[in-house]
Amino acid sequence: MQTKIMVADDSQMVRQQVRSALAGAGFSVIEAHDGADALSKLDQSGVALLVLDVNMPNMNGLELLEALHKKDEYAKLAVVMLTTEGQPKLMQQAKALGAKGWIIKPFKPEQLVAVAQKLTATTAA
């Protein structure tokens, strides 16, 4: 069975880039266009890794991370941030809320695949 990864980003271009990179490496990719959409789609989805933007409408990435952090059922969900933001304060906030990594756009496809393979292997173990 393919490992499921969700990408939450308000840019269709970024979602397509992530899908292209990860689907090519054998992952199944689910898309969400903002934090609220991601939260509604995560339930019962079996997603192992969430690739999460920070600045999004409705619910931003850090707000979603905080919401997930409060729910036991998402304790094993790995999250990596993919954003244009490089502010150390935001990175510390994400780390405190359980994020496993932080990538500054634009990303390199092979870099994202390596991160996905590492984090989903950890989750599965």
Next chain:
Amino acid sequence: MSTLKDQAETFVELRECLVAASHELFDAYGMKTQYSPGGAIDPWSDAVMAVIGYAAEGLRGAVVLITAPHVVEQLRPEVLRLGSDVGSDLALRDVLGEFANMLIGRVKNKLLARGLAPLLATPTTFSGSEIQLPVPRSGMSAWHRFSSEAGEIYVRLDATLDANFILPPRQEHVVPPLAEGEMVMF
């Protein structure tokens, strides 16, 4: 309190950040550009536009990108140029919106080195013909032209500075933020 001259000098520094960030971004997507300040926008029959607001203590404004649809298509990553939505209005606005997002992110990273961390909005985009943008009623505003083989990209910086706003000098002791394309695992 800063004088009008101080504010003008600050605006020049912000413009320099914007121009450097624009070159870096277009380069990263394989588009070689030549910069020239100002310039009047040609009345294209069709154009795509993206705008993102920003705000820090004492400073607020927006960054505007406007260009022709075929230029946006050139900015689209090669791997996505074969999709079914190529050339659609939604896809073009999305691409330029993400470029606006990445551009203002790069500007913010440059300002972080000076101890300034503006909050960023999400992009608003639209397309149409004969788009006209009024000059902001307050603050300062300037156009920047980036010429490429594909065509012109215009970037406008709007900034309103409070009377007591001073752009801090570069802080040598500040650890530079991650650069674009870099990552860290926690």
